[in-house]
Amino acid sequence: MNISDVKKMKPSAYKSMMLGKFGLSKTTPEKEADLRRWKDEKWENLTPRLLGDTKFYPCGKQSEEQKKKGLPSVCRPSVKINDKTPTPLSKNLTNAQIKKAVDIKKAGKRINWQSL
Secondary structure, rough: HHHHHHOOOOHHHHHHHHHHHHOOOOOOOHHHHHHHHHHHOOOOEEEHHOOOOOOOOEEEOHHHHHHHHOOOEEEEEOOOOOOOOOOHHHHOOOOHHHHHHHHHHHHOOOOOHOOO
């Protein structure tokens, strides 16, 4: 991937990391550390798990069944890196909690993970 491809990307954490590799990042060292932590947490799309799929889908990737049904992606970290890692982790959520989160996201609202 070259610099022009990166500049065309929509704003995201991945774009920030890629710009950092080219020396064009405008983030502070603290933000860079947060981006590294975010990447190392291995965020998982939980919606396919709700549909009975056992395969791991990273956040941003959808299963075929999820695409067919038009369901939004609900993502959580799968690995705890340090005390700044958001809770709950993906492995600690039940199918009922995931379904509730998908319903909230379908309604266009923000998910409050502490109240699930």
